Amino acid sequence: MIHKTISLADQIFERLESDILTGVYPIGSLLTELSLSEDLGVSRTPIREAIRRLEQEHLVESSSKGMIVLSITPNDAMVIYDIRIHVEGLAARACAENITDEQLAELKELLDLQEFYIKKGDSEKVKNADSQFHRMIYQFAGSPVYYDTLAPLHNKTQKFRKASVSKSGKAEVSYNEHYEIYRAIASRDPEKAEQTMKYHVEQARARLAELTDLT
Amino acid sequence: MIHKTISLADQIFERLESDILTGVYPIGSLLTELSLSEDLGVSRTPIREAIRRLEQEHLVESSSKGMIVLSITPNDAMVIYDIRIHVEGLAARACAENITDEQLAELKELLDLQEFYIKKGDSEKVKNADSQFHRMIYQFAGSPVYYDTLAPLHNKTQKFRKASVSKSGKAEVSYNEHYEIYRAIASRDPEKAEQTMKYHVEQARARLAELTDLT
DNA sequence: TCATGAGTAATTGTATGCAATTATACCTGT
DNA sequence: ACAGGTATAATTGCATACAATTACTCATGA
Numbered sequence: 001m002i003h004k005t006i007s008l009a010d011q012i013f014e015r016l017e018s019d020i021l022t023g024v025y026p027i028g029s030l031l032t033e034l035s036l037s038e039d040l041g042v043s044r045t046p047i048r049e050a051i052r053r054l055e056q057e058h059l060v061e062s063s064s065k066g067m068i069v070l071s072i073t074p075n076d077a078m079v080i081y082d083i084r085i086h087v088e089g090l091a092a093r094a095c096a097e098n099i100t101d102e103q104l105a106e107l108k109e110l111l112d113l114q115e116f117y118i119k120k121g122d123s124e125k126v127k128n129a130d131s132q133f134h135r136m137i138y139q140f141a142g143s144p145v146y147y148d149t150l151a152p153l154h155n156k157t158q159k160f161r162k163a164s165v166s167k168s169g170k171a172e173v174s175y176n177e178h179y180e181i182y183r184a185i186a187s188r189d190p191e192k193a194e195q196t197m198k199y200h201v202e203q204a205r206a207r208l209a210e211l212t213d214l215t
Numbered sequence: 216m217i218h219k220t221i222s223l224a225d226q227i228f229e230r231l232e233s234d235i236l237t238g239v240y241p242i243g244s245l246l247t248e249l250s251l252s253e254d255l256g257v258s259r260t261p262i263r264e265a266i267r268r269l270e271q272e273h274l275v276e277s278s279s280k281g282m283i284v285l286s287i288t289p290n291d292a293m294v295i296y297d298i299r300i301h302v303e304g305l306a307a308r309a310c311a312e313n314i315t316d317e318q319l320a321e322l323k324e325l326l327d328l329q330e331f332y333i334k335k336g337d338s339e340k341v342k343n344a345d346s347q348f349h350r351m352i353y354q355f356a357g358s359p360v361y362y363d364t365l366a367p368l369h370n371k372t373q374k375f376r377k378a379s380v381s382k383s384g385k386a387e388v389s390y391n392e393h394y395e396i397y398r399a400i401a402s403r404d405p406e407k408a409e410q411t412m413k414y415h416v417e418q419a420r421a422r423l424a425e426l427t428d429l430t
Numbered sequence: 431t432c433a434t435g436a437g438t439a440a441t442t443g444t445a446t447g448c449a450a451t452t453a454t455a456c457c458t459g460t
Numbered sequence: 461a462c463a464g465g466t467a468t469a470a471t472t473g474c475a476t477a478c479a480a481t482t483a484c485t486c487a488t489g490a
Contacts, residue, residue: 005451007473009267032441043475045260048442049267052224056268058363064482066441072360079309079358086301094294143294144273145287149364156360220481222443247471258445263472279452281471 009046012036013053020059021159025069032066057152072156074212080153081205085198087150088134091141092181092197096190098142104186107136111175111182118171126171131158133178137185137197157208170207177203224261227251228268235274236373240284247281272367287371289427295368296420300413302365303349306356307396307412311405313357319401322351326390326397333386341386346373348393352400352412372423385422392418 016036019025033044033051040047051067054060060067072080099107114129134154138147177200184192231251234240248259248266255262266282269275275282287295314322329344349369353362392415399407 005473009473034441044442045474045476049264052264052268053271056271058359062442064441073358076358076360079305079360082305083302083360083364086305087298090294090297090301143288143291145291145294145298145368148273149298149368153360153364220443224443249471259472260444260446277472279471 007046008042009049012040012042012046013050015040016050016054017057017059017155020054020069020071021155023071023159027069027071029069030063030066031060031069071159077157077208077212078205080157081201081208084150084153084157085201085205087146087153088137088201089194089198091137091146091150092185093190093194094141094143094146095137096185096188096193099140099185099188103136103140107133107140107182107185110136111178114175114178118175123171127158130174130178137181157204173203174200222261223257224264227255227257227261228265230255231265231269232272232274232370235269235284235286236370238286242284242286244284245278245281246275246284250281292372292423292427293420295372296416296423299365299368299372300416300420302361302368303352303416304409304413306352306361306365307400308405308409309356309358309361310352311400311403311408314355314400314403318351318355322348322355322397322400325351326393329390329393333390338386342373345389345393352396372419388418389415 025031033047036047037044051060055062059070061070110129110133114126114133117125117129131154135147135151138150177196180196181193181200184196240246248262251262252259266275270277274285276285325344325348329341329348332340332344346369350362350366353365392411395411396408396415399411
């Protein structure tokens with residue numbers, strides 16, 4: 001078996017990004033290169049490379065005493081949804097125009113997976129499949145620009161979405177919306193793909209607004 | 216005088232980003248850490264940190280022989296404009312809702328500067344003021360999300376815009392559009408701010424499409 | 431008691447060294 | 461002459477060492 005080696009720097013970036021977005025490191029926490037390198041058991045070099053990238057995404061901010069965890073405010077989250085409503089709409093439209101049959105099959109597979117885990121009640125896996133569904137659309141939209149723009153935005157909303165999706169029976173609603181998006185893309189209907197995606201993200205935005213008392 | 220020190224890694228990132236976007240390093244060129252460190256007279260450490268960030272923005276891609284310069288295709292540029300049309304519209308709207316009087320004065324000053332350089336015929340400075348005008352709107356929109364999303368997109372279009380704006384008398388047209396955007400923001404008219412900004416970016420997209428025979 | 435200053439600790443920025451992987455060139459055998 | 465393999469070179473990944481800056485502590489003097 002071929003073992004593709006992923007650099008420590010990359011692994012650490014993904015881990016730190018995830019830990020920041022899910023609140024393992026709360027907003028305002030102080031991270032130092034030394035403490036991270038001790039915790040993770042690596043030298044400062046890969047830590048630094050990961051931190052520079054987090055800095056670029058404004059997930060941390062340098063201070064004289066170390067790196068301060070920023071994450072995002074509820075207002076930022078609403079702005080992200082406003083942007084996603086438009087840009088994911090464009091991405092879904094582009095997807096309907098450009099997707100190949102193989103890619104379409106992959107998308108369907110992910111949808112089935114989401115259904116499977118909903119029935120099984122594994123909300124962690126559901127959330128995962130949900131995220132991957134969106135990311136896949138970014139990837140199949142025909143330009144890396146979509147992915148580069150949307151993936152960081154999508155990541156940042158995960159933290160907030162967590163509370164929203166996992167409780168109550170909203171998972172089915174989300175799944176049904178995904179299914180409609182899939183159908184529109186599968187029938188190569190750009191107009192409908194954009195419409196259904198926009199509606200889906202608008203609903204997600206509304207679910208969040210409900211929780212945080214923001215408009 | 217206080218001398219704020221900017222790290223070598225940051226300086227190198229900005230320099231490489233600019234050099235890639237302006238074609239100093241053509242698409243497909245091979246950059247190695249060693250050759251860059253020799254050319255720039257620094258060690259590999261800050262070079263690596265800069266490269267990791269370029270990689271994150273998909274401006275370079277790692278290969279076994281070094282880093283390959285990617286930049287963007289004309290199609291990517293059109294996608295970027297499609298996204299900017301929507302998101303900068305949102306940003307201008309948010310700006311009209313949130314901008315302070317001081318910020319408004321800053322924006323006006325930049326506009327005047329742009330006018331000044333147009334009359335002087337310094338197209339390099341005009342282009343600079345133009346970019347800064349947009350960036351300022353991202354900053355005054357009330358959430359760092361706007362800046363983080365739009366700044367990389369805007370940067371990437373610079374390379375293509377270069378040919379478009381510098382030739383012919385399009386600079387005045389662009390200035391007039393900026394002025395309309397400013398007026399809408401100054402009168403705190405979100406609807407009109409969004410409208411005028413969308414129109415402005417659409418025009419920029421059209422100017423590029425003309426040059427590259429894309430739609 | 432409080433301000434001040436020196437010394438110390440903590441932290442980042444940069445350079446360098448070493449290991450591991452991958453490409454290249456050359457050489458040898460058929 | 462060409463295929464295959466070995467040695468060498470090039471390149472990255474990671475760790476460590478050192479320098480410089482900044483924060484902190486504590487003692488001392490007014």
